[in-house]
Amino acid sequence: MPSLSLHSLQPFLPTPRAKLAIPLRNAVASASPTNPTIKTQKKKKKQDDDYHATLKALNSKGRFPRKSLGQHYMLNETINEELVAAAGVEEGDVVLEIGPGTGSLTNVLVNAGATVLAIEKDPYMAAIVEERFAGTNLVKVLQEDFTRCHIHAHMSSILQDRSNEETKFRHAKVVANIPFNISTDVVKQLLPMGDIFSEVVLLLQDETAQRLADPALRSSEYRPINIFVRFYSDPMYKLKVPRENFFPQPKVDAAVVAFRLKQAVDYPQVSSTKSFFSMVNCAFNEKRKMLRKSLQHFCPSTEIEAALSEVGFPATSRPEELALEDFVRLHNLIFEV
Numbered sequence: 001m002p003s004l005s006l007h008s009l010q011p012f013l014p015t016p017r018a019k020l021a022i023p024l025r026n027a028v029a030s031a032s033p034t035n036p037t038i039k040t041q042k043k044k045k046k047q048d049d050d051y052h053a054t055l056k057a058l059n060s061k062g063r064f065p066r067k068s069l070g071q072h073y074m075l076n077e078t079i080n081e082e083l084v085a086a087a088g089v090e091e092g093d094v095v096l097e098i099g100p101g102t103g104s105l106t107n108v109l110v111n112a113g114a115t116v117l118a119i120e121k122d123p124y125m126a127a128i129v130e131e132r133f134a135g136t137n138l139v140k141v142l143q144e145d146f147t148r149c150h151i152h153a154h155m156s157s158i159l160q161d162r163s164n165e166e167t168k169f170r171h172a173k174v175v176a177n178i179p180f181n182i183s184t185d186v187v188k189q190l191l192p193m194g195d196i197f198s199e200v201v202l203l204l205q206d207e208t209a210q211r212l213a214d215p216a217l218r219s220s221e222y223r224p225i226n227i228f229v230r231f232y233s234d235p236m237y238k239l240k241v242p243r244e245n246f247f248p249q250p251k252v253d254a255a256v257v258a259f260r261l262k263q264a265v266d267y268p269q270v271s272s273t274k275s276f277f278s279m280v281n282c283a284f285n286e287k288r289k290m291l292r293k294s295l296q297h298f299c300p301s302t303e304i305e306a307a308l309s310e311v312g313f314p315a316t317s318r319p320e321e322l323a324l325e326d327f328v329r330l331h332n333l334i335f336e337v
């Protein structure tokens with residue numbers, strides 16, 4: 001395979017002083033009032049290092065980024081720092097990273113004092129990141145497909161070992177720049193894990209991020225996944241990340257979303273989450289249909305109309321008109337909780 005030279009890549013790459021739409025908060029914050037220039041220069045140097053480190057790591061193995069694995073590498077350390085800050089990572093935290101790539105985000109996590117479990121599907125990238133952190137016992141790399149691995153079991157055993165050492169159980173966090181094509185899988189798998197994770201911070205496609213964090217009722221974007229996200233977490237859109245910050249450049253912008261996971265006691269009260277989500281999915285199956293029709297195989301339409309009226313909705317309501325709380329009440333009336 002031909003090698004990927006820095007020179008050959010140069011025309012496709014943004015300049016190291018990446019075109020940020022977000023303010024360089026960290027650079028400004030770290031500048032000292034007495035000598036702001038030196039600190040800012042230091043930060044710029046760090047950014048350049050990260051930019052070159054990413055390219056050097058790819059080049060060293062003659063690797064071309066693989067589209068099928070969503071390999072768009074982060075070139076801007078400030079954004080990695082924003083991800084880590086959004087999760088409030090601090091000394092002693094255990095962090096799950098999905099898709100470490102060359103390890104640029106991993107490095108920021110380790111610098112923040114975290115122990116990292118990194119799951120990487122691409123064996124070449126897993127080797128690169130393993131090699132990069134070989135000198136520390138703070139990073140464990142598993143070469144696996146995240147969508148197929150038993151993450152709850154892996155994390156529980158790590159957390160159990162640690163809570164033996166420390167007296168108090170501390171939740172782990174997730175911080176990751178994930179491939180866009182597994183976003184829904186990742187969200188569905190992680191958000192119900194409030195027993196082991198407190199924060200899930202993801203770099204997602206901007207459109208997905210907006211849809212998950214700020215869904216508008218009565219819009220075509222409003223779907224069962226929005227009910228799911230609100231059931232298990234409090235999501236927050238943090239910042240937009242323009243496409244120029246990645247190599248290779250994707251066709252779309254990205255954004256950071258922080259999901260604060262709820263504990264089981266804080267989930268909306270439903271008799272069975274299985275029947276709740278099956279009702280929600282059924283309601284959206286044929287979105288244009290009125291609920292009294294789409295939910296008919298759960299109970300007669302007259303009962304659905306009566307339940308809707310009790311929740312404060314007309315008999316002709318459609319699923320996109322109901323928020324999470326409304327679906328919960330409707331479910332509990334239909335299933336007589």
Ligand SMILES: C[S@@+](CC[C@H](N)C(=O)[O-])C[C@H]1O[C@@H](n2cnc3c(N)ncnc32)[C@H](O)[C@@H]1O
Pocket residue numbers: 069070071072073074075098099100101102103104105119120121122125144145146147176177178179180182
């Ligand atoms: C968008 S890149 C991010 C790389 C790195 N974190 C960064 O910020 O530069 C996504 C990474 O996820 C890896 N990946 C793709 N699909 C995966 C999967 N199903 N499970 C685990 N890792 C995966 C890719 O090989 C790639 O390294």
